[in-house]
Amino acid sequence: MxxxxxxxxxxxxxxxxxxxxxxxxxxxxxxADKIFExxxxxxxxxxxxxxxxxxxxxKAARRLFAEHAVDPKTxxxxxxxxxxxxxxxxxxxxxLQDRLGIPTSAGALDFNLGCSAYIYGLSLAKGLIxxxxxxxxxxxxxxxxxxxxxxxxxxxxxxxGDGAAAxxxxxxxxxxxGQFVLGTDGSGYDKLIVPSGGLRxxxxxDTATEITDDSGNxxxxxxxxxxxxxxxxxxxxxxxxxxxxxxxxxxxxxEDVDLFVFHQANRYMLDFLRKKCKINPLxxxxxxxxxxxxxxxxxxxxxxxxxxxxxLKPGMKMMLVGFGVGLSWGAVVLKW
Amino acid sequence: MAEKERKEKxxxxxxxFGLLEEMFEADAGxxxxxxxxxxxxxxxxxxxxxxxxxxxxxxxxxxxSQLKAFKTIQDLLAVME
Numbered sequence: 001m002x003x004x005x006x007x008x009x010x011x012x013x014x015x016x017x018x019x020x021x022x023x024x025x026x027x028x029x030x031x032a033d034k035i036f037e038x039x040x041x042x043x044x045x046x047x048x049x050x051x052x053x054x055x056x057x058x059k060a061a062r063r064l065f066a067e068h069a070v071d072p073k074t075x076x077x078x079x080x081x082x083x084x085x086x087x088x089x090x091x092x093x094x095x096l097q098d099r100l101g102i103p104t105s106a107g108a109l110d111f112n113l114g115c116s117a118y119i120y121g122l123s124l125a126k127g128l129i130x131x132x133x134x135x136x137x138x139x140x141x142x143x144x145x146x147x148x149x150x151x152x153x154x155x156x157x158x159x160x161g162d163g164a165a166a167x168x169x170x171x172x173x174x175x176x177x178g179q180f181v182l183g184t185d186g187s188g189y190d191k192l193i194v195p196s197g198g199l200r201x202x203x204x205x206d207t208a209t210e211i212t213d214d215s216g217n218x219x220x221x222x223x224x225x226x227x228x229x230x231x232x233x234x235x236x237x238x239x240x241x242x243x244x245x246x247x248x249x250x251x252x253x254x255e256d257v258d259l260f261v262f263h264q265a266n267r268y269m270l271d272f273l274r275k276k277c278k279i280n281p282l283x284x285x286x287x288x289x290x291x292x293x294x295x296x297x298x299x300x301x302x303x304x305x306x307x308x309x310x311x312l313k314p315g316m317k318m319m320l321v322g323f324g325v326g327l328s329w330g331a332v333v334l335k336w
Numbered sequence: 337m338a339e340k341e342r343k344e345k346x347x348x349x350x351x352x353f354g355l356l357e358e359m360f361e362a363d364a365g366x367x368x369x370x371x372x373x374x375x376x377x378x379x380x381x382x383x384x385x386x387x388x389x390x391x392x393x394x395x396x397x398x399x400x401s402q403l404k405a406f407k408t409i410q411d412l413l414a415v416m417e
Contacts, residue, residue, distance in 0.1 A: 038381065155380070191400075215380055229383045230400040236388065237397045268381075272388055 004129040004137075004169055005176020006122070006334065008068035009304040011165040012059035013045040013291055018161075027154045027216075035158050036289075040267025044161030044292035047144040054086040056164035057142035058099050060297075064138075064166040065100075072101045075168075077134035078108040079124055081117035081296045083325070084144040085110060096140065107134065114192070115263045115324025116182075117141055117296035118167075119332055122320075123180045125169035139167040141296035145224060148194050150210070152218035156226050159266050161292030165300030178333040181246040183238065188327035191230040195221040231324065235265075236272060238329050239321060243277050246319065246331040257283065257333065258316040261306065263323055264288040264298035285311060295324075312336055347393070352416045355393070356409060359385045369410040378406075390415055 020032035020042055036042055047056065057080060065072055080093035093108035102108075107128075113120050118141050125137040142164035149156050169177070196207035207221040219225060239262070247254065260279050262270060264286065274284045287305045288294075294301055299320055306312035316336045323329040357367055360376050376382070383403045390396050394416060406412060 227400050228380055229387060229403055232384050233387050233391075233397055233399065236391050268384065276392070 002130050002132065003172050003175050003177070004126045005172040005174075006303075006336070007168040007170045008064060008070065009165060009167045009300045009307070010060055010063035010067050011163060011297060011301045011304050012056050012063055013161070013163045013294075013301075014047040014051055014056065016046045016048060017043045018046050018157075019043045020158075023154070023158060026152065030154065038266075038268055039158055039292075040270075040286070040289060041159065041161075041292045042289045044146070045163060046146050047162040051144070052086045052092075053082040053084045053142035053144050053164065054092045054095055054099075056144065056162065057082070057092065057140040057166070058096055060142065060164040060166040061096065061100050061138060061140060064168060068168070070168055073103055074136050075100075075102045075138045076106045077125075077128055077137040078102060078106060078140065079121050079137060080108070080110045080140040080142065081113055081121055082110060082142050083112055083114050083295070084147055092142075093140070100138075102138070113326065113328055114143070114295050115265065115293075115298070116322035116326065116328040116330045118165075118263075118299040119180065119320060119322040119330030120182065120328075121167075121296075122169065122177055122332055122334075123182065123330070126177045126180075129169065129171050135171045137169040139169055141165050141167075141300060143295040143297055145295055148224035150217075150219040150223040152212075153223065155215065155217050155228055156224050159293045160224075161294050163291055163294035163297040163301060165297040165304065167300050167303075174335075176335050178335070179246070179249040180330060180332045181242050181249060182330045183242065183328070185234070185238075185327045188230065188234055191227040191234070191327065192225070192325040194224050197222060231327075232269060234327055235269060235323050236276060238327075239273050239323055240277050242321060242323075242329055242331040243319070246321075246333055250333040252317070252333060254278065256317060257319045259283055259285055259306065259312060259318045260321070261285045261299055261302050261318060262321045263293075264302055265293050265324070296322075347416065349413070352413055355389060355416070356412060359389060367409050369408065369413060371409045373406060373408060373411075386412065 020035040078093040128134040321331040
């Protein structure tokens with residue numbers, strides 16, 4: 001069977017930065033230090049009003065082409081994950097085919113997933129390559145969640161930042177991307193949701209009505225809502241199991257993995273997961289203090305940074321785990 | 337089930353109080369079963385700590401609706417087994 005591997009990763013963050021100091025002035029009783037202590041985040045990058053996920057995805061892809069000498073003419077499939085698309089229709093990936101100078105013979109599609117999207121994207125790319133549909137898949141994960149967030153909802157505004165990553169997945173001789181474990185629990189669909197804006201609930205004066213909850217966070221149905229306790233509860237039940245399952249499926253033991261890169265959710269959650277899964281802190285990569293939780297871009301942003309700072313070296317065995325909105329999760333082991 | 341094996345059924349009442357005092361950063365002996373949670377720092381971070389504690393020590397998953405229904409320390413003690 002034809003195998004595949006991640007050849008290279010690049011990313012782009014918006015220019016504008018939101019610091020903990022700025023947030024602390026908005027939220028009574030909160031300090032910049034308290035926000036950092038709980039989240040592990042000092043600042044997040046915020047997309048400009050006219051800057052979309054498509055724009056950030058394009059920027060990340062152009063960096064990939066420039067930094068790794070990738071010729072856009074060699075791309076024969078574009079997969080783009082976002083939950084903040086430029087349009088209902090057409091597909092953002094179709095726009096990027098033209099803007100990036102990728103041949104019209106390339107396939108292109110968007111898929112709607114959040115924090116698990118990178119793992120799903122790798123599984124789709126591997127499938128496209130194994131079935132000889134494509135040889136060079138450009139996987140773009142691009143998100144502007146901050147456009148969904150009410151400024152006075154500290155439960156999400158302290159955590160999420162915007163960003164995009166571009167990954168080239170290419171056919172390879174030796175095994176790169178290994179076996180996957182994927183999972184879904186749609187019963188938790190309303191635990192992380194933007195209730196209005198689709199066709200189930202069209203935006204209106206009613207959906208725009210702002211409500212302040214018991215914790216003092218303000219939002220309307222047009223905004224992102226996260227039930228933090230439910231998401232935490234789901235994650236700590238699901239992720240350790242997925243880690244065990246993906247090790248077994250790849251015939252590996254915990255010690256065989258050189259580096260673990262989980263969805264860069266926030267420090268509180270990652271510390272708990274690392275301890276629960278009994279992962280050596282030296283093998284557990286975290287690098288999001290200056291960008292926050294960038295949803296589907298968080299894992300590839302971390303990969304690009306791990307390459308840059310020398311943590312991730314060729315030949316290393318890694319485990320990637322994504323989890324969140326859907327509810328949805330996925331894990332994979334791969335050789336870098 | 338691995339989850340069940342990790343259950344610790346033998347935890348004594350003083351041990352449970354010790355964990356809750358640690359969680360609420362309360363003085364030893366200051367918590368009583370009838371202590372109302374709204375007199376303590378029972379916020380979203382405390383809820384996360386309780387979810388983590390109950391998951392770690394008792395292998396159970398607490399739901400958001402359960403957490404929101406809790407009124408007193410006794411309610412927390414009841415799920416710690």
